[in-house]
Amino acid sequence: MSININTPSPAISGGGLGRGRIGQPVLRKEDLRLITGAGCFSDDVNLPGQAYAIMVRAPHAHARIVSIDTAQALAAPGIIAVLTGRDMLADGMKPIPHRPFSPHPADMPLENTDGTPIFTAPHYPLAPDKVRHVGEAVAMVIAESVAAAKDGAELVEVDYELLPVIANTAAAASPTAPRLFDQARSNVCLDGVMGDAEATAAAFARAAHVVRFETKIPRVTGVPMEPRAAVGAYDPAIGHYTLHAGTSGAWRTKADLVIMLGVGDDDVRVITNDVGGHFGTRGMLYGEFALVIWGARRIGRPVKWTCERNEAFATDYQGRDLVVEAELALDADGNFLAMRGSNISNAGGHTTNFSPLRKGVEIMSSIYRIPAAHFRARGVVSNTAPTRPYRSSGRPEVLYVMERLIDLAAREHGFDRIELRRRNLPTEAEMPYTNPFGMIYDSGAYHRVMEKALGLGDWAGFPARRAEARARGKCRGIGVANYVDTASGVPRERAEMTVHRDGTVDVIIGTVSTGQGHETSFAQLVTEWLGVPFDNVRILTGDTEFVKFGGGTHSGRGLRLASIVIWGASQQIIEKGKRIAALLLECESGAVEFRDGAFVRPGRGRTVSLTEVARAAHELPDVPDDLRGPLAAISDETITTAQFPYGCQVVEVEIDPELGSLEIVRYSAVDDVGRAVNPAIIHGQVHGGIAQGVGQALMEHCYYDPETGQLLSGSFMDYAMPRADNFPFFNTEYVETPSPTHPLGMRPAGEGGTAPALGVMINSIVDALSEFGVRHVEMPATPERIWRAIREARGGAQSMCDRNTPEVMLR
Amino acid sequence: MYDFEYHKPKSLDDAAATLSQHExxxxxxxxxxxxxxxxLRLAxxxxLVDLGALGQLRGIRREGDEIVIGAMTPHAEVADSAAVARAIPALAALAGGIGDPLVRNRGTLGGSIANADPAADYPAGVLGLGATVVxxxxTIAADKFFIGMFETVLEPREIITEVRFPIVEAAAYSKFRQPxxxxxxxxxxxxxxxGGVRVAVTGAAPSVFRFKEAEEALTKQFDSTALDAITIAAAGLNSDIHASAEYRAHCVMVMTKRAVAKAANVPSPCNERGRVRQGATMSVNINTPSPGSSAGERGSTYR
Amino acid sequence: MPTVSMTVNGKRVSAEVEGRTLLVELLREHLGLTGTHVGCDTTQCGCCTVHLNGTGVKSCTVLAASCEGATITTIEGLATEGKLHPMQEAFREHHALQCGFCTPGMIMSAVDIVRRKGNDLDERTIREQLEGNICRCTGYHNIVIAIQSGAAAMKQSRPSGAPPG
Known part of the structure; x- marks a missing residue:
């Protein structure tokens, strides 16, 4: 297995032969429109005669809807309709078809220990009976303008019966907590275990050292810069709905809408153009999508809805929110023996998704060799916005726990942090490695990647930098974190490829680019495999008129699965092309070879281009029926193996001990991407992933008041977004160890920036504070928390519990 | 937004007349x-009476021992003014750190102090320098001008025309940002x-305020060590999801010392902004819109 | 409703607006210039940045009516004679955008940074000056590089160093 080290190189902008092949940092096709303002995001879509919708949203976190009086609103100027949950039910609208888990055979099952099914309850676009989080929609006002709709929304009178509120994750699990769903026994919807309890207990019994860590990974949210928007239309003549909206996959959204509306597959069309960010929180259908098309049918005009940022904070799906208690057992030499503990994941106000819980617990042992493990995993509901997978779903949380456990073990039991990691990282000879929960890590040069990151971050030179910082009154710390990420998700994808007579190639595929540059990297695959000029390849996505199936974009599955089906379609094109070329070359198709974009008959010198073959498919009179033009192929594959990207980050921070403020002074990352298609895009993905992870570690927090369930971080005024001055330049490199479970060796690169960032940030902060004896700082590691940690470690008052930021240490 | 009539008077008299006709x-x-x-429909x-056409309200001049800044002068102009930088560099630095560059291109001195956001920067400069609001x-002395959260002594039909800042011996502004x-x-x-040392604190309490104990100590000895024996009580300070009153009290002491050190040591305009931090200090900073920058006023708009 | 007239991307336009109509609404909804985006409601994200009389402003926080007689440049007007502005080129060249939603505002803000701070920009200056523009995709890394490069290129393409509009 070879490792190729790639460093960033300037993008290739010129033309020329071979431009756009795999491995080139070719400029993105999508950029020309995006830098000139010619992109088409959801709110840029306007339909003739459209009306405007505004949602009436609950001001309470938990309340029964006693009545809704729409009369005054209906009488207001410009109001066309006011629709409630009752109207919605009367029209037969079905709940949003949430799936508690994304099904993938490589993921471990997580079921209730008592054998009962996982509790789920219907989640309607408009709450018909009860609201379970602040901001939940209870009515939709449709008017001639946004302003008129807002005026009308203020006149909708909703009578609420207030109910007791539970917003705290751990407390929600208590049998005595206020219940969100009357039909459930408690707020615990899922209570299962993973791993081997007996083997784990035995390992702990013989352990020389045990280290314990309890933490809460706070709730954050994706904050794609484009707020959601949707424009719906209905054609009564043919009973057909059209939705324009930013989604993570048009086909999946359509399939969900078909279920909700109870209509036929062909009765709904979803169109997704440019999408301004996704990050997982845009990964599921939003109720408003169904409401605008339903509303359009009700009023006989298109209906447009645009989310404002304050609504987005309250009603976008959110992420993380996991409470963990974990213990790690080590032998006297520092070999990891076992780990055990308990995870509680907060699904929010509806039973939307428990995938982060499962995807976390099945990889609790992270990238390390741990023979035995046993974890309890609980999923709860609470009076907060619903959650779902957010960039690297479930993994950053548990990887952070593992990296903290290792640093704590090192510190409390006298090991070197790096040596402890070296000792417990599986070697290449141990691959594939089965973790204690049954996950099979495909391959990886874990040691070499960590050593590379340590070199990149100049771990050896740190003491001198720390001394220099100290002379300036700063506490400098360094941290390291490894990660492994399970890339699974919807296993099926489909590509439809057509070679046109002018030599251009269209690829229809069911993913949607939400910033990853699919139009570019997918085209590079076609250029590589069919020898077609890069500029002649068009990637078509996001319209169910021509996308016949698509798993969407999530779980690092875009390029990973697209490459497989584009490869499959390319091979079919070549095989068909050979048969047509054989007619042109007057030989047996077995004698034709495909080289550099042309079909040749070796030894005879004659070649015909792919374009000529595509034309011949239309024009040759004697083409067999199965080859008659257009020259096209469909590849529809279900890939049951997962891929395991991994990597390592090394970070240095400087802390002002007087204020607790912090500066990141050095950030190094190495990722194994298996096979790099577009290096510029890969580095960009890592940069962005790092920023999102750092944001969670340092400042981002969806803060719900524990008493009232009010969201106190409901705008950019209070939800801290990382900005340019929060970062240094990142030092990122990647290696390419082909994944044996991917036919082309690829591993996704989109989540690797985020996955280890929480752990590496907190490890570096705690290291900076080690001179004070600080054991841990909870996320977000705000200046106040750091200041308190120093003060408390120095022997000041108070407990580790941060009184001003509740929900920290919960039990 | 609720709809409103838009007026853009050509003269100050017109503006005053329009205001007096409509309560x-x-x-x-x-x-x-x-x-x-x-x-956000919070107001x-x-x-609305747009003062944007009143050119006479915009500009910076030195008059004797004062820097006079028109109420409609954008922050960016104050930040970039050579006259301000020569006379009161701390004021130029403060203006250069309000909001973000795009906000500074548009936001004005008069608008900022009339709004009197408890976390805004200009109120600290106006009060700290003992400026006069015209x-x-x-004319209103700064000490009389700010009376509470988003509250000044301005009467409904009164228009700020300019602020007169006395040129002082030394001054500095140190800010610790809400992230x-x-x-x-x-x-x-x-x-x-x-006449002695003045210390004005913003962001920490429901309104900008003078830190009298620090002033007395610093008047005796203008050195940050003069503050070693002083603390400020957390009671009455803001407490929100970003910082407790206790932490704010601590930050008031740290930032006061840093401002003193800066004023004592750096006579020229200084922008000490380091790079890249969370909760950066020294970076004269930010101001954006915000009704209510303290706890209890923020958060969900669905209440 | 008052009528407001202004020059947008070199063209004289006038439109009937309400008092409350924002400049960004005029641009997007009346003039169809949808390259200027709205990413927040608290004047922080900078997606809506345009140039008003040559100065960068957040068009979500400017009343259309107050722009009577003004000259506005939006992202659609930055390229001249079919040639990309050097800052646009730099963003493309350095992969300084992913989803592209913040990009128009970033580019307009970047050109304003050059107006205020000149063509020779160091990393720290750029990071500080980007305070009013939020990006969620890029970690800002390539944006900082692009602005540095674009600023230098603007000097070469315009010896005076003066950015357009």
Missing amino acids: DFKLLAGGMSLLPALK RYSG TTRR ASRFALVGVFVARTR
């Missing part, structure tokens, strides 16, 4: 706080004047 009309200066509040006026009706809004979590303006 609930509101003055619009740069709009950086007012318009966001209107957009409602039947008319209106269409009177989200980037308003001052705590901002301290220290000025050494002939």
